[in-house]
Amino acid sequence: MARWEPHARQRLADAALELFAERGYEETTVLDIARRAGLAKSTFFRHFQDKRGVLFAEDAPAGPLVAAIAAAPAQAGPLDAVEYGLDALGRDVFTADRRPFTLRRRAVIEAHPDLREREALKEAGLTAAMGRAIAGRGVPGLAARVTAELGGLALKAAYERWSDPAGTEDFGDIARQTLDEIRSAVAEVRG
Known part of the structure; x- marks a missing residue:
């Protein structure tokens, strides 16, 4: 994947909230979020410290x-x-x-x-x-x-x-x- 992904932060946040609603917060992993957004796990960590960051860093x-x-x-x-x-x-x-x-x-x-x-x-x-x-x-x-x-x-x-x-x-x-x-x-x- 390319190092720069357009709208990656928002895509990750949207994917996380979708997964939290579908599976629950505890059952959702960072890898799940990255995959749902179509991004690499490392891209997630360029934007958020952890999955709580999706909820509190925006x-x-x-x-x-x-x-x-x-x-x-x-x-x-x-x-x-x-x-x-x-x-x-x-x-x-x-x-x-x-x-x-x-x-x-x-x-x-x-x-x-x-x-x-x-x-x-x-x-x-x-x-x-x-x-x-x-x-x-x-x-x-x-x-x-x-x-x-x-x-x-x-x-x-x-x-x-x-x-x-x-x-x-x-x-x-x-x-x-x-x-x-x-x-x-x-x-x-x-x-």
Whole structure:
């Protein structure tokens, strides 16, 4: 096979999700994935560290999220800056063309406790990245952490709504609605 294969990463990811659905995650090997994609096993390892990488290495959302928070207008409050970050995810990561992959990915993760644990670690990493980006805007430590936790909650809830098989809304719209609900909840808690 040729060293360079067009769209190899996506072909491998699609093949993996097909096999996970057909055979189960545990019963699928890297060799099975490579064969299904019509690629060599070595090509798989040029794109992913292991089969979990198919589920967790794609389009790392931290980059666009953090960049958009940092680039938010100076007058934007901390949660407003998070909103800019979530909008960026809707434009750059959680797009309509990625939705079918995300739906299949979510089904595989929900079926396996160890993968759910890995997903939770990924979510915690995104929340921490938000906290650093918010602190980088000059927001004091505890306020940055609280904002990041609220942002993480908004991200998780918006992702769950967007990746629901019955859903059709744009991620950015869902994220803004979720942040509005969180703002209302915070106001209610404050009394």
